[in-house]
Amino acid sequence: MSRTRWKAASRAVIALSGAGALAAGMALVLVTPASAGTTLGASAAEKGRYFGTAVAANKLSDSAYTTILNREFNMVTAENEMKIDATEPQQGQFRYTQADPIVNHARSHGMQVRGHTLAWHGQQPGWMQGMEGTALRNAMLNHVTQVATHYRGQIYSWDVVNEAFADGNSGGRRDSNLQRTGNDWIEAAFRAARAADPGAKLCYNDYNIDNWTWAKTQGVYNMVRDFKARGVPIDCVGFQSHFNNDSPYVSNYRTTLSSFAALGVDVQITELDIQGAPANTYRSVTEDCLAVARCNGITVWGIRDSDSWRSSQTPLLFNSSGQKKAAYDAVLAALNSGTNPTTPPPTTPPPTTPPPTTPPPTTPPPTTPPPTTPPPGQTGCSASVTVNQWNGGFVANVRVTAGSSALNGWTVTLTLPSGATVTNAWSADRSGNSGTTNWTNVSYNGQVGAGQSTEFGFQGTGTAGTLTPTCAPR
Numbered sequence: 494m495s496r497t498r499w500k501a502a503s504r505a506v507i508a509l510s511g512a513g514a515l516a517a518g519m520a521l522v523l524v525t526p527a528s529a530g531t532t533l534g535a536s537a538a539e540k541g542r543y544f545g546t547a548v549a550a551n552k553l554s555d556s557a558y559t560t561i562l563n564r565e566f567n568m569v570t571a572e573n574e575m576k577i578d579a580t581e582p583q584q585g586q587f588r589y590t591q592a593d594p595i596v597n598h599a600r601s602h603g604m605q606v607r608g609h610t611l612a613w614h615g616q617q618p619g620w621m622q623g624m625e626g627t628a629l630r631n632a633m634l635n636h637v638t639q640v641a642t643h644y645r646g647q648i649y650s651w652d653v654v655n656e657a658f659a660d661g662n663s664g665g666r667r668d669s670n671l672q673r674t675g676n677d678w679i680e681a682a683f684r685a686a687r688a689a690d691p692g693a694k695l696c697y698n699d700y701n702i703d704n705w706t707w708a709k710t711q712g713v714y715n716m717v718r719d720f721k722a723r724g725v726p727i728d729c730v731g732f733q734s735h736f737n738n739d740s741p742y743v744s745n746y747r748t749t750l751s752s753f754a755a756l757g758v759d760v761q762i763t764e765l766d767i768q769g770a771p772a773n774t775y776r777s778v779t780e781d782c783l784a785v786a787r788c789n790g791i792t793v794w795g796i797r798d799s800d801s802w803r804s805s806q807t808p809l810l811f812n813s814s815g816q817k818k819a820a821y822d823a824v825l826a827a828l829n830s831g832t833n834p835t836t837p838p839p840t841t842p843p844p845t846t847p848p849p850t851t852p853p854p855t856t857p858p859p860t861t862p863p864p865t866t867p868p869p870g871q872t873g874c875s876a877s878v879t880v881n882q883w884n885g886g887f888v889a890n891v892r893v894t895a896g897s898s899a900l901n902g903w904t905v906t907l908t909l910p911s912g913a914t915v916t917n918a919w920s921a922d923r924s925g926n927s928g929t930t931n932w933t934n935v936s937y938n939g940q941v942g943a944g945q946s947t948e949f950g951f952q953g954t955g956t957a958g959t960l961t962p963t964c965a966p967r
């Protein structure tokens with residue numbers, strides 16, 4: 494029901510109209526399911542959308558975690574368990590022991606599943622990291638085919654390709670071993686996925702494509718437009734929407750969503766987290782999705798702040814004790830806004846921006862370069878690390894950020910506590926598997942513009958503890 498109709502209904506109630514037909518109509522409107530308006534999933538469903546979260550398999554035994562999961566969410570994404578290193582750890586040996594428990598949990602609780610992800614430069618198994626050319630192209634296509642076939646019929650939408658575009662001003666592709674197999678690797682992956690699971694929506698997924706003025710956004714937009722024009726089977730675009738001080742939410746986000754939708758694809762918010770979890774920003778994101786008919790739903794990247802890959806930014810809807818934060822209330826109110834007459838209207842004024850009935854901008858992509866994040870103000874470089882720890886193992890992601898000058902290469906040093914051993918790494922060369930380890934750029938990520946950053950990662954056994962990386966230019 495639109496906001497206008499809700500108002501009309503309220504007025505009718507207040508007037509206590511004696512018209513029998515109208516009164517009967519009111520009674521119908523006022524009857525809603527018990528759970529309506531009280532959980533994210535139920536409220537989103539009333540708007541024809543879903544509300545999802547990333548799930549880590551090792552947390553399914555945490556009842557505080559599953560209590561919130563089962564109560565609030567109706568869509569699930571495996572946080573790491575469907576990635577290439579998890580599903581094909583040795584070439585040709587497929588392993589679903591990490592992902593299947595998540596899929597089974599979701600299905601047995603009536604939740605749907607977003608598949609994440611079939612082809613990506615990140616979190617590749619060691620055997621794939623070392624591959625190039627035709628061998629890699631074939632291995633990638635085999636991976637897409639095998640995994641999509643395994644989950645055929647069980648996946649709502651697949652992130653077929655993840656993060657294939659470069660940050661910064663180029664608007665072009667990110668260099669990677671997959672990209673070096675030829676520019677058509679993305680469409681080849683989509684065709685393989687369609688053949689393997691014709692029922693799944695096939696998405697391209699990326700970050701920093703939220704701001705309509707950014708070159709990366711325009712690069713992806715142009716690819717999707719080209720794919721639609723040439724009949725490449727793409728159904729949706731996933732906006733990771735990891736918002737933070739370097740990549741903040743901007744009010745043109747709704748323009749971005751509606752512009753992509755106007756190309757004839759669905760849009761999904763796939764990995765939402767917002768540094769500090771400001772309630773207003775969460776509300777705006779929710780309203781933006783609701784304002785775009787082809788926005789299927791929102792997935793937050795974790796349940797509690799303690800579950801977040803960026804937990805120090807406290808970016809999620811539940812605090813580490815599992816209590817609802819102000820952002821939760823804002824999202825729920827936005828989902829309920831105008832639809833559920835038994836719920837009080839939100840106390841905040843409705844958005845004054847017009848609904849998205851206006852056509853999306855047809856103007857050509859802006860030629861001005863997007864804003865770059867301000868350099869940290871010092872020369873050299875800095876490094877920060879986020880660790881996802883489970884019992885007996887961990888994955889660490891390291892972000893290398895250039896200072897006020899561009900880097901032509903970098904070395905990161907970090908010391909692991911005793912008992913922790915690196916088993917697998919991506920996007921960096923390393924010396925040392927334990928104790929003090931040194932990490933240097935690989936061919937495609939040594940050049941980092943002033944104030945820009947790049948990432949590498951590694952997986953290990955044992956406990957990573959608090960890691961304090963240092964960075965030096967080469």
Ligand code: XIL
Pocket residue numbers: 572573655733764802880881888889890
């Ligand atoms: C992150 C996970 O949350 C971490 O646990 C893991 O260590 C690294 O990957 N973009 C993506 C996600 O597509 O897969 C990433 O997830 C976050 C950024």
